[in-house]
Amino acid sequence: MSKEIQQGTEKQNAHVQELNTALGAFLQYNPELGKELSLSLNSNNSDNQPLSGMTFAVKDNIAVKGFRLTCGSKMLEKFISPYSATAVDRLVGAGATVVGKTNLDEFGMGSSTDNSALLRTNNPWNTDYVAGGSSGGSAAAVAAGLVPFALGTDTGGSVRQPAAFCGVYGLKPGYGSVSRYGLVAYASSLEGIGLLGLDIGLLKTSFETMAGLDAKDQTTTDMACFRKTSTNRKGRVALLGGLEGLSPEVEEEYRSVVSHLPEIGFTTEEVRLPFLDYVVPAYYTIAAAEASANLARYTGIRYGLSDSEAETPRELTELSRNAGFGPEVKLRILLGTFVLRSGFQDRYYLQAQKIRSALRKSMADLFQKYELILSPVFPVQAFPHDSDQLDPFQQKLADRFTATANLAGVPALSFPTGLRNGLPVGMQFIGPDGSEDLLFQAAASYRRIYEPEHPERFIGRSEREV
Amino acid sequence: MSMKEGKQTGAGRPGYEIYIGLEIHIQLLTRTKAFCSCRAGYGDEPNTNVCPVCLGYPGVLPALNEEAVKQAYLVAAALNCQSAALTSFDRKNYFYPDMPKNYQISQFYRPIGTGGYIDYPVDSGIRKVRIHDVHLEEDAGKMIHAGDVSLIDYNRAGTPLLEIVTEPDIKSGEQAEAFLRYFRSFVRYLSVCNGNMEEGSLRCDANISLNRPGAGLGRKVELKNMNSSRFVRLALEHEVERQSGLLDAGETVAQETRLWNENRDATILMRKKEAAHDYRYFPEPDLPAFYPDEKFLGQVKQQLVELPLERRLRLQQEYGLSIEAAAYLTIERETADFFEAVLKVLQGGAEGFAATVYNWLNGDVMKELNNRNLSLGNSPLSPKRLADLLLLLEEGRIHGKIAKKVLSLIFERDRDPEFLIADEGFEQISDDNSLRKLIEKVCSDNPEALKQARAGEKKVLGYLIGQVMKSSGGRAEPQRTRNLLAEIIDADEEKEEKAR
């Protein structure tokens, strides 16, 4: 590397560090470490790979070898990952370089990133506002142009909601499209690694790089099995009813988007999804149940926060977990333990699984008739830190549009549709299994109606325009 | 010792029906662990066969080892179970320091095998035990307490375990012991486990309840910590005494888990029912269901072998062996294979030969193997070599003592018997000329003995034969030597008489 470029890079890095101070997007920013990783993975450091020269940020619940893997938790604050997630390995193998790890709600549990035990993340459009969550750090970093794209994870909307709050695209791939190996598990049957960015072409390339079978994740599917063209459904969009409880801004924006769809070749029709009201309870029951098992491994015995005063293994486990987990994590572990108790599974966990099956079926029925579903991402726009506009319970209820796609395991993409009161609003397209490409196309079409941009303060940063 | 060994037999305790079920865990003999690619080996340096997956690091996922599933289907088939067309895994939740994820990947809703049975020999009869289910799971690590610290070795964590749950069809501790002895042999025949209870590669928990005849199962007591089939019998016999004592006195048996304490020869309370774990089973989301296809099931079928009891019955019938002989020969597949291979070389199993081969295997061959710490599979003695040795004996080219010497030499020098006999000059001396020379020399060296022999002292005759054997290095053919010696003594007498 020439001296000039090196100095330029250093200047650039210093600039990102400075912006990050205002945003709190990165928990760890270390492009040098990312370069080392790239060098160790790419023996033939050629420049004509699909993602050559591209940098990206990784949500801090996804493993990158040599980087910390905090999950926004005191429990793993000092934990350094000895391995990389398959998705990361594939992106790095295609020429991209990791620059750092982004903030999140602890273990992905939350929708504001204010549940991070380590750092507060601000919305680049107004730093008094939350960036959304749980992939708030990735959304803020991308919106502010600190990186051209970032990885997030989506369990019930955790990629799409912060993407909408920060005015960027957010893809939740279909379940099994992208390997979960290296994603720190919260709710295994619901979550996946997703993408955030402003450049749809770049997101598509990144997605195709990450996707596909992985021997380390036996729930992955071969994307090739979905390659089929739709005919009679072409351009037909189902509008999800049950929109009660939207803020006036989101409701207006939604109606405006619907009115614009015919301009880009879509016809719309209102439908009712019979189980929408049950989505949130079913989603939280399953997520909490799985979380209670997934988070049982953090005991301070092999790694992570470890209480040094403990006298017995049991005491070590109790003290470490008590000190290491925040209140929201504890709440969900307790809830999950509760719903799985023997004698109570019928009432909660099995009931939730039944709702899930019924929802899957009614979604599959919808996709017999419609190419895509359109819905809001979240009932409200980004809210101020510590606001009482939505209490934690209402925040959970607000997940109904996004969690629908997670319960059904289908892909969904949130796309920016405009600004209201100086803050972005986003809608989402939901498609059937294997329709990620279609979702990218639909979002790209909508750019003819609205072209998203960086907030003024952050215009003209490192974004690669295509 | 408080329990009188062998007092309680198959008859059970008068007045009560006894119901015993077993939960057996076997460590499968796969090359790698159940859900990662670490070596599934035992006895390595602690924490050397580990990786992020089996250590339960954040973000890792299990990847099912098909070889473990295949062995599980094999056991299920050999146990006459219904093999699942779809099998899946579940999480069993409980905290224990040696369990990295604090849940165990196991099978609860859709185990690999259900509803089977196994016949096993007890005394001289055969009994049947029904199998409730066969399911695959992962093992935990090993906690080692050293002074005031506890150390954990995770080499074993994630290695594949197969659990076999029987119905409560066993009626006594003695039957349980016989069953376990047989089961060890059974899993070794299938090459799925080395069946060592002391080392824990085969583990057994038991449950037992007593009730008045016709009243159904009683309150179940679970028994743990029995690391030999003998301890299983002793613990069960102790429980029969304890529970029937309670019932006799009009008390009830508490539903609880008890531990066998070998120092006290008694079971002691571990936990009451109320303190039992709620495992909160739910489907393992990280592993898709497994559907065995035709090819997979074909491979399983190919590995099904004749089981020890079937083989024992066949050997009895085919070769006219006694139960004891056939039972001995069929404990290990290796022994039975060897036995049949020897008979094949000897061409056909004339009854006499079968018994001879058994006697050699059970006697001198076993002695040689034990002395050298070898097994039939890894010793220089091939079935062909043993058969050749027996043929040399049969043809009279060597006699019994030499044959044993040759057997030792096969082990020592790893050569064929024919070669060894030539090389050591072991061939029997049976031509009269050579024998006569040997005898005359002995007689002239022992004039006193000769005189006594002539006087008719039988003992001295034996002494002289011994001297001939000694001077020939054991090669003189014994019967011929005796005859010739007798001739020479008589001839001498005649000579002397003539001289008079």
Ligand SMILES: [Zn+2]
């Ligand atoms: Zn491993």
